Amino acid sequence: MRLIDGKAVAAQIKQEIAEEVALIKDAGGKTPHLAAVLVGHDGGSETYVSSKVRTCEELGFKSTLIRYEEDVTEEELLACVNRLNDDADIDGFIVQLPLPKHISEEKITDAIDYRKDVDGFHPVNVGRMSLGMSCFLSATPAGIVELLKRYKIETKGRHCVVLGRSNIVGKPVSMLMMQKGYPGDCTVTVCHSRTENIKEICLQADIIIAALGVPGFLKGDMVKEGAVVIDVGTTRVPSNKTKSGFKLTGDVMFDEVAPKCAWITPVPGGVGPMTIVSLMKNTLLAGKKEIYSK
Amino acid sequence: MRLIDGKAVAAQIKQEIAEEVALIKDAGGKTPHLAAVLVGHDGGSETYVSSKVRTCEELGFKSTLIRYEEDVTEEELLACVNRLNDDADIDGFIVQLPLPKHISEEKITDAIDYRKDVDGFHPVNVGRMSLGMSCFLSATPAGIVELLKRYKIETKGRHCVVLGRSNIVGKPVSMLMMQKGYPGDCTVTVCHSRTENIKEICLQADIIIAALGVPGFLKGDMVKEGAVVIDVGTTRVPSNKTKSGFKLTGDVMFDEVAPKCAWITPVPGGVGPMTIVSLMKNTLLAGKKEIYSK
Numbered sequence: 299m300r301l302i303d304g305k306a307v308a309a310q311i312k313q314e315i316a317e318e319v320a321l322i323k324d325a326g327g328k329t330p331h332l333a334a335v336l337v338g339h340d341g342g343s344e345t346y347v348s349s350k351v352r353t354c355e356e357l358g359f360k361s362t363l364i365r366y367e368e369d370v371t372e373e374e375l376l377a378c379v380n381r382l383n384d385d386a387d388i389d390g391f392i393v394q395l396p397l398p399k400h401i402s403e404e405k406i407t408d409a410i411d412y413r414k415d416v417d418g419f420h421p422v423n424v425g426r427m428s429l430g431m432s433c434f435l436s437a438t439p440a441g442i443v444e445l446l447k448r449y450k451i452e453t454k455g456r457h458c459v460v461l462g463r464s465n466i467v468g469k470p471v472s473m474l475m476m477q478k479g480y481p482g483d484c485t486v487t488v489c490h491s492r493t494e495n496i497k498e499i500c501l502q503a504d505i506i507i508a509a510l511g512v513p514g515f516l517k518g519d520m521v522k523e524g525a526v527v528i529d530v531g532t533t534r535v536p537s538n539k540t541k542s543g544f545k546l547t548g549d550v551m552f553d554e555v556a557p558k559c560a561w562i563t564p565v566p567g568g569v570g571p572m573t574i575v576s577l578m579k580n581t582l583l584a585g586k587k588e589i590y591s592k
Numbered sequence: 593m594r595l596i597d598g599k600a601v602a603a604q605i606k607q608e609i610a611e612e613v614a615l616i617k618d619a620g621g622k623t624p625h626l627a628a629v630l631v632g633h634d635g636g637s638e639t640y641v642s643s644k645v646r647t648c649e650e651l652g653f654k655s656t657l658i659r660y661e662e663d664v665t666e667e668e669l670l671a672c673v674n675r676l677n678d679d680a681d682i683d684g685f686i687v688q689l690p691l692p693k694h695i696s697e698e699k700i701t702d703a704i705d706y707r708k709d710v711d712g713f714h715p716v717n718v719g720r721m722s723l724g725m726s727c728f729l730s731a732t733p734a735g736i737v738e739l740l741k742r743y744k745i746e747t748k749g750r751h752c753v754v755l756g757r758s759n760i761v762g763k764p765v766s767m768l769m770m771q772k773g774y775p776g777d778c779t780v781t782v783c784h785s786r787t788e789n790i791k792e793i794c795l796q797a798d799i800i801i802a803a804l805g806v807p808g809f810l811k812g813d814m815v816k817e818g819a820v821v822i823d824v825g826t827t828r829v830p831s832n833k834t835k836s837g838f839k840l841t842g843d844v845m846f847d848e849v850a851p852k853c854a855w856i857t858p859v860p861g862g863v864g865p866m867t868i869v870s871l872m873k874n875t876l877l878a879g880k881k882e883i884y885s886k
Contacts, residue, residue, distance in 0.1 A: 404725065425719030428767075429759050431698065455788045463770050465723050472766075473722075476757050476782050485793065487781040488770050494749045499779065 299556050302528070302563045304441075307448050308571035312357060315575075315582055319358040322585075330585030331360040332416065332577075333382055333391035337375070337401070338368040342534065343394045350392075353574050359581060362388070372401045376409055383411040390416030390434075390584040392577070413590040416580035419466070428473050432589050434580045439471040441572025442507060442528055446481045451505075451526055451561060458484035459503035461496070461516070461549065467509040467530055475507075496520075508549035518554030527555055527562040530569050546570070593850050596822070596857045598735075601742050602865035606651060609869075609876055613652040616879075624879030625654040626710065626871075627676055627685035631669070631695070632662040636828065637688045644686070647868050653875060656682070666695045670703050677705040684710030684728075684878040686871070707884040710874035713760070722767050726883050728874045733765040735866025736801060736822055740775045745799075745820055745855060752778035753797035755790070755810070755843065761803040761824055769801075790814075802843035812848030820855040824863050840864070 323329060332354050336347045347363065354361035364378060375393070382391045391414055397403050407415075412422035418436030426433035435443075446453060458475045462468035468488060475484040484505065489496050491510075500506060500520040508516050509530035521527060531549030539545070548565030556562050563569055583589050617623060626648050630641045641657065648655035658672060669687070676685045685708055691697050701709075706716035712730030720727035729737075740747060752769045756762035762782060769778040778799065783790050785804075794800060794814040802810050803824035815821060825843030833839070842859030850856050857863055877883050 421716050421719030421723060421725065423719065424722050425715030425717065428718050428722055428763055429715060431715070455786045457789075463772075469722055469767065469770070472782075473763065476763070476784070478757075483784075483786040485781065485783050485787040487779065488766075489779050490770070490777075492749045492777040493779040495751075495779075 299559050300561050302445055302449055302561050302568060304445060304563055304568040304571045307445060308575045310448075311444070311572075311575045311579070312353070315578055316357045318582065323358065328389075328585055329358070329360045330581050331362070331387055331389050332581045333362040333364060333385075333388050335364045335366070335375070335378060335382075335391065335393040337366045337370055337394070337397055340396070343396075347394050350574055350577065353578055354581075357578055359578070360387075368398050370398075370401075372405065375401060375406060379406060379409045383409075383414060388414065390414045390581045392417045414584060416577055416584055418470075418580065424465075424470065427470060430477055434583070434589060435474075435576065436466060436470050437573045437576035437580070438467050438509075438530060438569065439474050440576040440579070441569055442471055442530070443474050443481050444576065445528070445563065445569070445572055446505075446526075449561060451481070453481045453505065454483040456484050456504035457487065457502055458505040458507065459487045459489060459500055460507045460509065461489050461500075462509035462511070462530075463488055463490040464509065464511075467507075471507055471509070475505075510549050512549055513547040514549070514551045516550040516555055518551060518558065521555050521558050523558050524560045525558065527559050528569060529563050529565050531565060532570055593853050594855050596739055596743055596855050596862060598739060598857055598862040598865045601739060602869045604742075605738070605869045605873070606647070609872055610651045612876065617652065622683075622879055623652070623654050624875050625656070625681055625683050626875045627656040627658060627679075627682050629658045629660070629669070629672060629676075629685065629687040631660045631664055631688070631691055634690070637690075641688050644868055644871060647872055648875075651872055653872070654681075662692055664692075664695075666699065669695060669700055673700060673703045677703075677708060682708065684708045684875045686711045708878060710871055710878055712764075712874065718759075718764065721764060724771055728877070728883060729768075729870065730760055730764050731867045731870035731874070732761050732803075732824060732863065733768050734870040734873070735863055736765055736824070737768050737775050738870065739822070739857065739863070739866055740799075740820075743855060745775070747775045747799065748777040750778050750798035751781065751796055752799040752801065753781045753783060753794055754801045754803065755783050755794075756803035756805070756824075757782055757784040758803065758805075761801075765801055765803070769799075804843050806843055807841040808843070808845045810844040810849055812845060812852065815849050815852050817852050818854045819852065821849055821853050821857070822863060823857050823859050825859060826864055 412420040418434040423433045460472045476486040505526045507528045513533045529548035529550040534544040535547040537545040546566045706714040712728040717727045754766045770780040799820045801822045807827045823842035823844040828838040829841040831839040840860045
């Protein structure tokens, strides 16, 4: 069993990005600028956003954090999105999800100019990805694919089983894994809560991407020898062993599954660190106007 | 074995649409208006477009056919698309594919206002479909799903194997079949030219949607007893038994496969007739501004 070290790969990519940003700045080019909108004080969202802002600083990006209280109205938030759409200095921005219930996430996501949608959640980017066109790839699927690439894991003709059909991981990663070319060309099966014989299907998988959000779902007896296992789960489970009072827990029963794997990602330190890096990559592309020219 | 009679279902839906159009007209509402752009004289395209125009007449729609010769420039075609985008009387339009090689299909499709994209090929509609939002569903996948619905074929928890990963059938129908709700909630496997053990996978399928465009690909020994088989193949194979000199041939070896099936679509008379009907349904929705309000 070999570990896919997402932390190390993320560090490597960060260095690549930082070097490129330094070159851009030296040449008098525009500093990539990411804005993040954070509503309320959800613990997870606070952590993600501050980590994004910190990473911007590390890489030499400019960043702007815009905060709203829980009681912000949908109109106020839409007005903010429109301001960011129109602000020529801002290359890309994200509105951290989830949003409070009185605000439609669909409406907000839809209002973001897709040319600044570095989260890759806008229908235009989702559609272009599905069609195999250039686009802002959503961060987690992009991070998964990048890990496979950096570790030169063969995908062509392999059976990839995706656990979960969410809009932000399951569906897009299944599209990427079936795409023509590398990494891709997989036979892809998508399983979810309605799947009846999930164990049997997992046992056929050469690659399993577990994104159900159910801690410890994938057990040792569900994985065949030599499989590649990517654990996307990041459920916060209460713990008295950590300072924060919780620990991030994956969808994979690591101790049971790892010994059977050719490759496996740990949690934390696997897919997680790649997600932020993918966002930074999108922001760099946005700054360079590489995906959309205007 | 029972036959899924696409022709009969299509006739039924056409009648429903015609009745609704008559009511709309009686109430002084707008007559749905579909425009079709046809470039060159490809036999298949001529047949499809004239059949679309004829169906418009049958249903009481207004239709406009715009023809260009093979040597039309991309600029001319884009200008035409823009005129149709701006024409308030036209509710929806299609540019019949394939286009000559000197014209980028991607550019043309992208230029169509997604609110008039009744083919459902524009990235916004593809993305919204994938996200489970209201949209113009592309015609063939919509037709397949409608057939399953009209025949009340159970899909929840069933293993649906999709053969083919094309942008117009394989990928979108896989998204629809895994969607929450009915018809959907399937475990979905997408196979394609790179799949290694396609027979083994097909034998596990409760539902097979064959959209490879390879005549007679699915043989009797690849299908389990009681499966539902949807044949999307419509390859024109030369024949001296028909007036036209060819016959439409499906991806399924019907004689071998049908006896094992619970349900099966024939070719012709299965998915084919549903495709045009789906386009008409989208045009009706466009006329009523039901998907996009402006």
